[in-house]
Amino acid sequence: MDWNPMNGPPAVTRLARYTASEFDEIRGDVLDPFEVKGSGLVWRPTEEHFGIRLDGRLVAHAGYVPVPLSVGGARFRATGVGSVIVAPGQRGRGLARTVVASAVEHGRGRGLEFGFLFCRPDRVPVYERLGWRLLKDNVRVDQPDGPIVMPLRSMWLPLREEAVWPSGPMRLLSLPM
Ligand SMILES: CC(C)(COP(=O)(O)OP(=O)(O)OC[C@H]1O[C@@H](n2cnc3c(N)ncnc32)[C@H](O)[C@@H]1OP(=O)(O)O)[C@@H](O)C(=O)NCCC(=O)NCCS
Structure with a gap:
């Protein structure tokens, strides 16, 4: 399952x-690759799936789902990205960069x-390398018993040059992805 990044x-x-x-x-024998099982969070699935196969084996995935947000007074939908994972033996070679870009x-x-x-906080540098920006304030998200403050970090990415994330309280109007 080798490939040459030079190509x-x-x-x-x-x-x-x-x-x-x-x-x-993809995960192989890593039981909890996202390391968020202990959080008890309930997630929504992503809807579109972008993957990389090498020699027939799936080795990378990024999911897309449009998500509704309220930020300050503004309500809009954003490109929700979730379930980003690369097989343990294939990390550090740009596969996450490639599937997230798709x-x-x-x-x-x-x-x-x-x-x-x-x-998770320790994954923030990965997404920063891909141009994503960390939101410093809390984001509230839906959970089955009502909204909670998301314990993970939240990040955004401008998809147009002039796009600026609005200021004000942030609420994801769905389960997290
Ligand atoms: C996080 C994960 C998806 C990264 O996949 P990957 O294929 O190794 O990432 P890439 O090779 O595309 O790297 C993207 C950028 O992040 C950087 N990077 C990768 N791992 C990093 C780390 N642990 N710390 C800091 N930077 C890192 C790379 O150097 C690269 O930047 P560069 O191109 O400017 O050099 C992978 O480690 C993984 O599957 N982890 C378990 C599941 C998980 O945590 N998913 C993310 C959930 S939010």
Whole structure:
């Protein structure tokens, strides 16, 4: 399953589905790659799936789902990115960069102005390298028993040159992705 990064990144394909078996194929024997199981958070699935296969094995995935937000007085939908994962043996070679770019382009093509995602604090530098910006203030999100303050970091990405994240209280009007 070797490839030469000098020849450019491997092709991204749209996956017909992303279920537990596709997740298992990527994660290998790492039980909790996202390290958020302990948080008890309830998530929404992503809707469109961008993956990379090497020698027939799925090794990377990024999910896209449009998500409704209220920020200050403004209500809008953003390109929600979630379930970003690269197989342990393939990390550090630009595969996350490649699949995340595909998910982001999908949202941009749908006229959405912003990307939006949640991640653990130690993953923030990865997304910063991809141009995402950290939101310093809390974001409230839906959970089955009502809204809570999201314990993970929130990040946004401008999908147009002039896009500026609005100021004011932030609320994701859905479960997190
Ligand atoms: C996080 C993860 C998706 C990164 O995948 P990856 O394919 O190794 O990332 P890439 O090679 O595309 O790297 C993207 C950028 O982040 C940087 N980067 C990668 N891992 C990093 C780390 N642990 N700390 C800091 N920067 C990192 C890379 O140097 C690269 O920047 P550059 O191109 O400017 O050099 C992968 O480690 C993973 O699957 N982790 C487990 C699941 C997870 O945490 N997913 C994210 C949920 S929000």
